[in-house]
Structure formats: C-alpha cells, structure tokens
Amino acid sequence: MDLPEKARVVIIGGGVVGCSVAYHLTKLGWTDVVLLERKQLTSGTTWHAAGLIAQLRATANMTKLAKYSQELYGDLEAETGVATGFKRCGxxxxxxxxxxxxxxxxxxxxxxxxxxxxxxxxxxxxxxxxxxxxxxxxxxxxxxxxxxQGDPANIAQALAKGARQRGGIVKERVKATGVSREGRRITGVDWEAADGSSGHIACEHVVNCGGMWGREVGKMLGTNVPLQxxxxxxxxxxxxxxxxxxxxxxxxxxxxxxxxxxxxxxxxxxxxxxxxxxxxxxxxxxxxxxxxxxxxxxxxxxxxxxxxxxxxxxxxxxxxxxESFTPDDAYHLGQCPEMDNVWVAAGFNSVGIQSAGGAGSALASWMDTSEKPFDLGDVDISRMQPFQGNKHYLMARSVETLGLLYADHYPYRQKATARGVRRTPFHGQLLQHGAVMGELAGWERANWFAKDGQDPAYEYSWDRQNFFDNVRDEHMAVRENVGMYDMSSFGKLRVEGPDACAFLNYVAGGQYDVPAGKIVYTQFLNDRGGIEADVTVTRLSETAYLVVTPAATRLQDQAWLQRHVGDHRVVITDVTAGEGVLAVMGPKARDLLQKVSPADFSNEVNPFGTAQEIEIGMGLARVHRVTYVGELGWEVYVSSDMAGHVFEVLHEAGQDMGLKLCGMHMMDTCRIEKGFRHFGHDITCEDHVLEAGLGFAVKTDKPDFIGRDAVLRKKEAGLDARLVQFRLTDPEPLLYHNEPIVRDGEIVGYLSSGAYGHALGGAIGMGYVPCKGQSAADVLGSSYEIDVAGTRVAAEASLKPMYDPRSERVKV
Missing domain, CATH: 3.30.9.10 (D-Amino Acid Oxidase, subunit A, domain 2)
Structure with missing residues (x-):
C-alpha cells in the first residue's frame, strides 16, 4: 500500500463529512492530507442518506453552514466533473x-x-x-x-476528487488501528490495509470523521465522542x-x-x-x-x-x-477537549448531507488558523460531558433524540429520557418542596416550583406555559423580598500554584493581583477580542483561585485554561461536585443570613464583590457577595457533606420571612431585566467584548494578556455593533431568541436572548444592532420593532439596563 510515512493531518473516515474536511483543508493549501477509509467511501451512512439539502437550521451560525453547503454543492460538479445530482427544487x-x-x-x-x-x-x-x-x-x-436535494454518494465522491486534485491522498480499504501519543498530542496513526500491508503515519493532526464508529475511534484517540x-x-x-x-x-x-x-x-x-x-x-x-x-x-x-x-x-x-445520533441532536465538531491535536466531525443526526459542506469548511478554517471562524458553540464537541459517552446512557437517550427532529420544538422543552444522572446535594430536598426539574449538561436543576395541588410537570406551549405565574411569583419574591435557588451545577475550577496570579492575568481580561477574598468578574478573550468564557474569579489565597463558569461550558473553559498554561506553574482542577451552592437573593437577603450566622454581612466587612468564610447553622461555608439577578444577595458555598444541613437551616429560618424557593427560569427572567449577558447567546467567541458592553471588565493597563491588542484596536477604530436591550410595549407577546430586530422598518439583526420581564411588565430581548460610525444617541434615536412570528411589535430600546441601571440595589 502506497502511503506516506508522514503527513500534516490524517482524517479517519470516508463518508461525506470526512471527504468535505479533506476537500476544504486542501483548498486552504494543506497538501499533505491523508484520508483513510476502512472499507469504501460512503459505505457507512452516506450511501443511503436521503439527500435533503435545507438551509434553515436552529441558529444563525448553523444556518450559515447549511447555506454554504447548498452553495458549494451547486458549484461542485463544474469544479470536479462529478455529477452531484444537486438541484434547487425548493x-x-x-x-x-x-x-x-x-x-x-x-x-x-x-x-x-x-x-x-x-x-x-x-x-x-x-x-x-x-x-x-x-x-x-x-x-x-x-x-x-x-x-x-442531491445524490449523497456522488457529493462525497466529488469532494474526494476535489481533495485529490489538490494533492490530498484518499485511500480506501485502509483501517486506522492505533495511535502513538505524547501527553496531550497524537504523534502518529497505525494502519492496516485489506491487502495485508500495514504501517505508521507520523502526523501533526488527526480528525475523527468516523460516523457511527465515531465513539470507538474517539476512544482510540483518547477522546470522548458520545453518539449512538x-x-x-x-x-x-x-x-x-x-x-x-x-x-x-x-x-x-x-x-x-x-x-x-x-x-x-x-x-x-x-x-x-x-x-x-x-x-x-x-x-x-x-x-x-x-x-x-x-x-x-x-x-x-x-x-x-x-x-x-x-x-x-x-x-x-x-x-x-x-444513522448516528448525539445526546442533544446537534453534531460534534471541533477540537476535542482531552487532546490538543485531535479534531472531530461526526454524529450528524440525519442532517449530514446538508451540513457536511459547511462543517468541513468551518473545521478546516479552525484547524488552519487555530481559531473558530465564528461561534460554533451549538456543535462544539467540548459541550459534551465525560459521562455522556456512557453506552447505557447513549442507548437510553437515543430512543428519544431521533424523534425530536420532527417533534414540536417548544421553548423550554426538556428531554424525557436518560435523566437523573447528575444531582446536586439539594436535589431530594428541592423535590420535596415541589421542584420541577430541567436538565443541563446532565445536571438535574430546579427550573420552577409547583404550587400545592399543581401538577409538578411542564405543559408545553408557544404561549404562556403553565409555569408562567409560578416564575412571576418567584421573580417578584427576589425583587421585593427574598428567594433562594440552587446554583450547585455551575462549574468550579480551582487554579492553584505559585504562578496562579500571573497565569490568570495572562489568560483573562481582569486584574487578579487582588487581596484574598476579592471576586473579579471577567472574560477569557481570544486574539480577536471575542469572548471565550464569562466567569467570576475569586482569590482564595496567595496561590489559589476559584473560577466559576456556566454549567454547560465547564469542560470547555477548563480546556481553554489548560491549553494556555505554557510554562506557568499551575494546576487546574475541576471541583464542581465538591461544594453545593445556594443563592440567597433579594432585599431581605442580609436579614435571612444574619438569622443563621454570627458573621458580619455589612458593607464594611463584606462589600459587593468579596467573599468570606462563615459559620452557618452548625456548619461552615463561604459566601460570595455577587449576583446574577440584580439584587442584594450572596452565593453560599458549602461542602457537599454539610449541604443538606445548610439548606434546612436557611429554609427553616426563612419561613416567617416569606422566603421563596426559586428556579433557573426565574434566574433568567431576572438577569435579562438587569441586562446581564448570557454566555452562548448574548456573548460568544465572535462577539467583541467592547461591542458586548463589557469593556469595564477588561483592564488594558495590564502589560500582556490574550486579546489586549484587539481591545485596543477596537477602542481606536470604534464599534461596529452594540448590544441593545429591548422591551415590547405590548405586554402580551413572548420572546425567546432569534426574533428579527427591525430598525426604522428594516431588519438589522436578531435577538440573541429573550424572556419575560415580570417587574418591567413585558417581554425583554437583547440583540446586536449595527452602529458603525454612529453614536449611542444615533442608535437610540431610531424606532424599533421585534418580529414575533411574522407580526411586528413595537419595542423600547436601551443601552443601559432597564432595571436598576446604576446597580444601586446590589450594593445596599
């Protein structure tokens, strides 16, 4: 078998996706590209695909990729001479x-x-x-x-021919059988051919395009690729x-x-x-x-x-x-978090033909530049949790995922299968009090609380769902009195070592040379000033920090930190499961905590943005004075062994104060009123930190950190867009996200997030509005509408939070 001993990249799998990756890498000038197919090209799933090629997907960037696919297939036949059967029949x-x-x-x-x-x-x-x-x-x-629609097998063959024409090697009946590795890198791939020959290809990158074999190929490469x-x-x-x-x-x-x-x-x-x-x-x-x-x-x-x-x-x-399906019906793309040079494009959930062109293009660009071409969070493999590779879990979940492709895609719809894998220390206690659970990254989280006599279950609708009034009551309890909710699922990464301060000052935009007990809200930026993570960092001691991340991005954020350690003497440890966290929020939050702890919660001792160790009940905890709901409040961190006790103490002490247990939906409705950004929706790797309105969290007087130059360039050049908050003037329509923003009669963008603002009396949305060469007054001087299912609804616009714009309530 005539195969090179060395290549820049080895692609494993010759379905339409593997052929697309090879095609697009060679198009970018990668000549030493080798694709290995165990049998024949397209012989797994591609050959029998239905060949439907649709443009519209669930998000803007997935739509961008699908649109690219149909444009590519329209031109591919002329380029390669292979008939693709592609026709725009509508x-x-x-x-x-x-x-x-x-x-x-x-x-x-x-x-x-x-x-x-x-x-x-x-x-x-x-x-x-x-x-x-x-x-x-x-x-x-x-x-x-x-x-x-098109001919799937011929589309794949055309892509393979295009790769070959530019110097790529595409070999059939050659199976990748093993790898050599050093630390977090694969150094080469072993192969065996059907003719009995075998060998080894040293390489700089490996791409898993194994289709329904992707999970097993992933294991061989030391990575987790959950699909069934x-x-x-x-x-x-x-x-x-x-x-x-x-x-x-x-x-x-x-x-x-x-x-x-x-x-x-x-x-x-x-x-x-x-x-x-x-x-x-x-x-x-x-x-x-x-x-x-x-x-x-x-x-x-x-x-x-x-x-x-x-x-x-x-x-x-x-x-x-x-066909191969993933736990959440989104495909797997990108750099595997466990390794530094292993990539994946697999698990396409019956949309492989319409996705392959765009996915191959995006992955090739990412590999070529070491940066995502735009936000790929929906499909980024790092969203998958380690447990989701469990075979029993995958079998149970996949019974549901195929059917969800054509199910009603109601807002807040929860998966029904493979539930209960990850439970916070308060799970049983919350259920006893009427919690209705949702699931995120495997975590069971209380989304809302049923009232006495109410069925503790979702009744889905596009209108006000059965929990609307429950969430309003929870929302107003936090705004007017005191509420408590479980934040244990949020990721907790301990960054520790003699260089911890210097490392964080390099990898994130804030200033971390602060006293122990100080909390810094910050972002990890990329070289373009885009936001890779949105976190709080608490200095625990001279050599230790706690980085708190969204539950869904904990693994991604940990991988980002790990990849930038360099020569810094630090250790990064996931300690998420070690502590339960209860958020106590609202104007009476201080009163409740003072009932259960001898600690001093005053502004003098525990001002906003600081943490302190406390006694609570008969146990110990650490309280962080921060908020994601825009009210006075504390996050109570307690070791998992004492968590049940601390819940009982707080809940019992709150009974004569009207303490209300609250869920994640309340957190979302409160945060959007306050204009707090939601990572993955309002802020992503393609959103510049200044255009997101988060320049206050970036300290450019530091000498060297990732993204510093991009922030300074944007300050000099001016903003191209601004993140704007909107409130519908009609209190009836509901906003979720992706609704078009209409400025002076023209569509200029879409909402990145939406929820109901119970204290503001209408649906609230956030979204970017182009503003190149315009002042803030110019942006706000326009008239705005939001398109809700084809009906344009008038909206007020603001660049400052509509609720408590000066943040006076959080600092009382």
Whole structure:
C-alpha cells in the first residue's frame, strides 16, 4: 500500500463529512492530507442518506453552514466533473396544528433575519405547489425556494476528487488501528490495509470523521465522542406515471418527509420512539438492517391519507439503515477537549448531507488558523460531558433524540429520557418542596416550583406555559423580598500554584493581583477580542483561585485554561461536585443570613464583590457577595457533606420571612431585566467584548494578556455593533431568541436572548444592532420593532439596563 510515512493531518473516515474536511483543508493549501477509509467511501451512512439539502437550521451560525453547503454543492460538479445530482427544487414544511404554525412562522421570521429566502404560504398555495397533497387539515405552510436535494454518494465522491486534485491522498480499504501519543498530542496513526500491508503515519493532526464508529475511534484517540447508531427507515415507491420534480416536503406533525426521485416517491420517517442499533459488525459495508414494517406502518398509514396516490403505488424498496445520533441532536465538531491535536466531525443526526459542506469548511478554517471562524458553540464537541459517552446512557437517550427532529420544538422543552444522572446535594430536598426539574449538561436543576395541588410537570406551549405565574411569583419574591435557588451545577475550577496570579492575568481580561477574598468578574478573550468564557474569579489565597463558569461550558473553559498554561506553574482542577451552592437573593437577603450566622454581612466587612468564610447553622461555608439577578444577595458555598444541613437551616429560618424557593427560569427572567449577558447567546467567541458592553471588565493597563491588542484596536477604530436591550410595549407577546430586530422598518439583526420581564411588565430581548460610525444617541434615536412570528411589535430600546441601571440595589 502506497502511503506516506508522514503527513500534516490524517482524517479517519470516508463518508461525506470526512471527504468535505479533506476537500476544504486542501483548498486552504494543506497538501499533505491523508484520508483513510476502512472499507469504501460512503459505505457507512452516506450511501443511503436521503439527500435533503435545507438551509434553515436552529441558529444563525448553523444556518450559515447549511447555506454554504447548498452553495458549494451547486458549484461542485463544474469544479470536479462529478455529477452531484444537486438541484434547487425548493422545500415546503406544513403545519397541521396551531402550535406548529407558530413554530414554522417563527422559523420563517428567523430565516429572514439570517438572510434566507422564505415565504409563508396558505394551504391553497401549498396545494398549488404540491398537487398530490391532501391539505384538508393543513393550517399553514412555509416555502424555501432555494432548498434542494442531491445524490449523497456522488457529493462525497466529488469532494474526494476535489481533495485529490489538490494533492490530498484518499485511500480506501485502509483501517486506522492505533495511535502513538505524547501527553496531550497524537504523534502518529497505525494502519492496516485489506491487502495485508500495514504501517505508521507520523502526523501533526488527526480528525475523527468516523460516523457511527465515531465513539470507538474517539476512544482510540483518547477522546470522548458520545453518539449512538439508530435505525432509520424510508420507502421508495415504484415509478408513478406523470410524476415530475416536486419540492421536498416535510410534515413534522406526522413524523414524515417526502422527496420525488426519478419519477418515484421517497417517504422517510423520524418516528417518536426510535430504535437504537448496535454493536456494529466489523465487516459492515453498504449494508442494510432487517426490515421492521410494523415499526414503520403507522407512518405509512398517515402518509397514504396525506398523499392518496401512495395507495396505488407499489413499494419498490423498504429501506432500513443506520444513522448516528448525539445526546442533544446537534453534531460534534471541533477540537476535542482531552487532546490538543485531535479534531472531530461526526454524529450528524440525519442532517449530514446538508451540513457536511459547511462543517468541513468551518473545521478546516479552525484547524488552519487555530481559531473558530465564528461561534460554533451549538456543535462544539467540548459541550459534551465525560459521562455522556456512557453506552447505557447513549442507548437510553437515543430512543428519544431521533424523534425530536420532527417533534414540536417548544421553548423550554426538556428531554424525557436518560435523566437523573447528575444531582446536586439539594436535589431530594428541592423535590420535596415541589421542584420541577430541567436538565443541563446532565445536571438535574430546579427550573420552577409547583404550587400545592399543581401538577409538578411542564405543559408545553408557544404561549404562556403553565409555569408562567409560578416564575412571576418567584421573580417578584427576589425583587421585593427574598428567594433562594440552587446554583450547585455551575462549574468550579480551582487554579492553584505559585504562578496562579500571573497565569490568570495572562489568560483573562481582569486584574487578579487582588487581596484574598476579592471576586473579579471577567472574560477569557481570544486574539480577536471575542469572548471565550464569562466567569467570576475569586482569590482564595496567595496561590489559589476559584473560577466559576456556566454549567454547560465547564469542560470547555477548563480546556481553554489548560491549553494556555505554557510554562506557568499551575494546576487546574475541576471541583464542581465538591461544594453545593445556594443563592440567597433579594432585599431581605442580609436579614435571612444574619438569622443563621454570627458573621458580619455589612458593607464594611463584606462589600459587593468579596467573599468570606462563615459559620452557618452548625456548619461552615463561604459566601460570595455577587449576583446574577440584580439584587442584594450572596452565593453560599458549602461542602457537599454539610449541604443538606445548610439548606434546612436557611429554609427553616426563612419561613416567617416569606422566603421563596426559586428556579433557573426565574434566574433568567431576572438577569435579562438587569441586562446581564448570557454566555452562548448574548456573548460568544465572535462577539467583541467592547461591542458586548463589557469593556469595564477588561483592564488594558495590564502589560500582556490574550486579546489586549484587539481591545485596543477596537477602542481606536470604534464599534461596529452594540448590544441593545429591548422591551415590547405590548405586554402580551413572548420572546425567546432569534426574533428579527427591525430598525426604522428594516431588519438589522436578531435577538440573541429573550424572556419575560415580570417587574418591567413585558417581554425583554437583547440583540446586536449595527452602529458603525454612529453614536449611542444615533442608535437610540431610531424606532424599533421585534418580529414575533411574522407580526411586528413595537419595542423600547436601551443601552443601559432597564432595571436598576446604576446597580444601586446590589450594593445596599
């Protein structure tokens, strides 16, 4: 087998995604690129994919990647001479319920904000575009004229040919069997070929594009890639006389999609209860799984009603093939947190063809520059927690994830399967008091509290959900009296060593040469001034700090710190599970704490932004005087062994004060009123810290830290955008995120986050507004509306927090 002994990168896996990564790396000038495919290109999942190519995804950046894919496939045939079968036939999604109409209309509004051509169409217009469809119970439709379909295998072959044309090596029937490694780096890949030859390729990078084998390839590379193969069904009819090209059709309320293909109809399903599959046979190649017509029959019965011509058409093919699914229905992309030169692009949840072009382009750019080309938080592999690679967990969760692709995507919808893995020390006590749990990064977190006699469960809707009044009461308790909520799930990273102060001063924007007990709110910046993390840093001693991160980004933030240690003498340890944290917030927070502790909570002893060790009840704790809800308050850190006791002490002492237990939804509604940024929504790696309004947290008088030059350049050049807070003047509509921002009649952006402001009396949103060459007065001098599912609603705009703009309440 003619393979080099050395390469810049080895890509493992020759499906459409691996071929895309090879294509885009060679396009960037990487010539020593080697792709190894264990069998033949496309022989795992790609060959039997349905080939639907849609532009609109759940977020702006995922839409950007999907749009790039369809543009690439449109040009690929001319470049490589390989016919891709790509055609822009358009797509239609229909709603059979009012809830689904709200969803697809919100998606259509979002599409316009993302620059995707889209139109809402009536049932009659659906019928005109799709004459074979029964539209008797269709209530609405959305049409995207530039969506399309293609031949998945040929798209992959075209990408592989494009890579070869630029010097890349694509080898079939060569299996990666092992690796050599030094510390956090892979130094080479062992291979064996079908002809019996074997060898080793020294390399600088490895990319896991293993598809449904991605989890096992990940283990070989020392990384965690949680995904599970599931059975995916479709049928293809016999040829139907007179059938011509039609738009791709999705009927999510019936779990079905339709595609005309060479005069035949393809009907596929994302059934509500999926069938996990495995283990995968070693010799799997272009294989099908056993038919299960009973499982597919309910979908087919509904489809015959929806498209009566199917009743007359014979079934030519009943197909069942495996596809890989991740725990949250978002694919895995990026630099693996456990290693410094291992990358992944896998687990595409049945959207691999429409995602592969953009994903390959984004990953290649990231590898080439060592920086994400834009925010990829939705799919960044570092969002996955170590436990999520557990096989039993993956099997349980994947029963649900395939069906969620076409389920109603209600706001706040929680996963129902594979729950209860991570519990805070207060979990049982919170349940006793009516907590309704949500899940984030595996953590069970109290999202809201049911009242006596109320079913402690979500009832989903696009309107005010059944917890709306509960959250309002919790919100107002924190605003007017005192509330307590569990923050134990937030990440806690201990940074310790003789160089801890110097290290943090290099890796983050704040000033950490502060007295022990001082808390610094700060960001980790990249070289462009974008925000990689939003954290608080508490100095515990001369050599030790505690970095508190959002629960979902703890691993990502730890990896960022680890990768920048260099020669600094520090140790970074995840201590999240070691302490429970109760936030005591509200105007009466000081009164409650003084009832249970002899410590002094006055401004003189414990001013805002400081921590102190205290006695509490019969135990010990540490209190941090900070807030994410915009009120006087403390976060009480207590070792896990004493956590139950401290909860009892605080809860009992609060009974005659009206203490209210609160959940995460309250935290979100309060923080958005106060204009506090939500990492991953309002602030990401592509949002400049100055444009996010967080310049106060960056100390440019320090001599050297990551992002310093970018901050100084932006100060000199001026802002291109500003993060603005909005309040709808009509108190009825609700905001979630991604709703278009309309400035003086023109769409200029979209909301990065949204929630209801119970104290401000209306829905609140935050989003970036372009302002190049404009003053703050210019920005605020415009008239604003927010597009809510196609209806424009007037909004007030502010650059300062609408609630307590001078932060007087937190410092009393």
């Amino acid at each position: 797509s239609i999604t229909v709603a059979l319920t009012e809830a689904r109409r709200e969803e697809i209309y919100r998606q259509a509004a979002m599409a316009r904000a993302f620059g995707v051509e889209v139109e809402e169409i009536s049932p009659a217009e659906v019928k005109a575009k799709y004459e074979h469809l029964n539209v008797d119970d269709v209530v609405a439709g959305v049409y995207l004229p530039l969506d399309g 193969a599931c059975e995916h069904f479709y049928i293809v009819t016999e040829a139907i006389q007179g059938l011509t090209q039609l738009p791709v059709l999705r009927v999510p309320d019936e779990c079905a999609y339709y595609k005309e293909d060479a005069g035949k109809m393809l009907l596929g399903a994302f059934e509500p209860v999926a069938k996990p599959w495995g283990p995968i046979p070693q010799d799997f190649e272009f294989d099908q799984l056993p038919e299960d017509f009973d499982h597919f029959e309910p979908i087919l019965e509904a489809a015959v009603e929806r498209m009566p011509m199917l009743a007359e058409a014979g079934i030519h093919t009943f197909f069942n093939g495996p």
